[in-house]
Amino acid sequence: MATTTAPLDTRSPAKLKTVRIEIKRQASPDAEPRWEKFDLPLRTGMNAISAMMEIAANPVTADGRETTPIAYDANCLEEVCGSCAMRINGKARMACSALIDKVQENGVVRLEPLSKMPVVRDLSVDRSVLFENLKRVKAWVPLDGSYDLGSGPRITPQQQEEAYPLSRCISCTICMEVCPQFNEETGFVGAATIAQAKLFNEHPTGRVLKEERLHALMGDGGIQECGYAQNCVNACPKMLPLTKAISDVSRDVMIQAVKDVFTR
Numbered sequence: 001m002a003t004t005t006a007p008l009d010t011r012s013p014a015k016l017k018t019v020r021i022e023i024k025r026q027a028s029p030d031a032e033p034r035w036e037k038f039d040l041p042l043r044t045g046m047n048a049i050s051a052m053m054e055i056a057a058n059p060v061t062a063d064g065r066e067t068t069p070i071a072y073d074a075n076c077l078e079e080v081c082g083s084c085a086m087r088i089n090g091k092a093r094m095a096c097s098a099l100i101d102k103v104q105e106n107g108v109v110r111l112e113p114l115s116k117m118p119v120v121r122d123l124s125v126d127r128s129v130l131f132e133n134l135k136r137v138k139a140w141v142p143l144d145g146s147y148d149l150g151s152g153p154r155i156t157p158q159q160q161e162e163a164y165p166l167s168r169c170i171s172c173t174i175c176m177e178v179c180p181q182f183n184e185e186t187g188f189v190g191a192a193t194i195a196q197a198k199l200f201n202e203h204p205t206g207r208v209l210k211e212e213r214l215h216a217l218m219g220d221g222g223i224q225e226c227g228y229a230q231n232c233v234n235a236c237p238k239m240l241p242l243t244k245a246i247s248d249v250s251r252d253v254m255i256q257a258v259k260d261v262f263t264r
């Protein structure tokens with residue numbers, strides 16, 4: 001169904017009535033990307049996900065051509081599941097918390113998939129590299145069976161306070177997207193993985209795997225690939241203390257390397 005769309009509105013944000021959404025689309029992992037433009041009435045509280053829901057209800061481009069709904073990942077719609085990360089007007093951020101009237105530039109919002117993850121379709125990308133990296137550093141607390149192990153070890157309020165910010169990671173991969181060192185050449189595991197290694201190294205039960213995690217972070221793609229650009233800590237939507245985690249783990253890796261010299 002074709003509709004007539006209003007011309008692009010370039011008035012100040014407070015006076016905008018419509019917004020143009022430009023979306024980089026790709027039909028399959030190997031297809032050529034293309035851009036499609038949509039004009040939508042600007043509603044209070046509209047975010048990038050609700051804009052795409054509105055497009056799905058009436059998938060017609062700004063020049064009146066019928067198209068298909070946009071493919072994207074989203075689940076919680078409250079910046080918890082981490083699945084909706086994408087590039088919005090050139091900046092990697094969560095689509096569900098990107099309010100259109102805040103992120104628009106001259107009445108335009110450009111949505112693109114993350115550039116460092118393989119595109120599955122449109123704005124949906126394959127982020128499995130992060131989960132492979134988390135496996136590499138054994139980012140979990142090991143359990144000896146599924147029977148009742150009783151209450152867990154006591155954790156002091158100070159330990160809780162240190163662990164909590166790291167436990168807020170939502171695996172969105174934005175820290176990897178903005179990191180100049182995260183690329184195929186370095187194979188760098190990225191800040192999120194290092195932060196989770198620290199989280200589990202500090203856990204009273206999780207620390208039994210500390211040596212294995214530190215060894216996993218030595219060598220190619222390990223912690224020495226970090227160039228301390230600090231883009232990660234500035235872009236993280238959950239404000240994890242990523243650079244402190246990297247410094248702390250870097251120190252632990254050094255200490256482990258010295259220990260290895262005398263014990264291996």
Ligand code: FES
Nearest residue numbers: 075077079082096
């Ligand atoms: S939809 Fe879950 S973080 Fe955006």
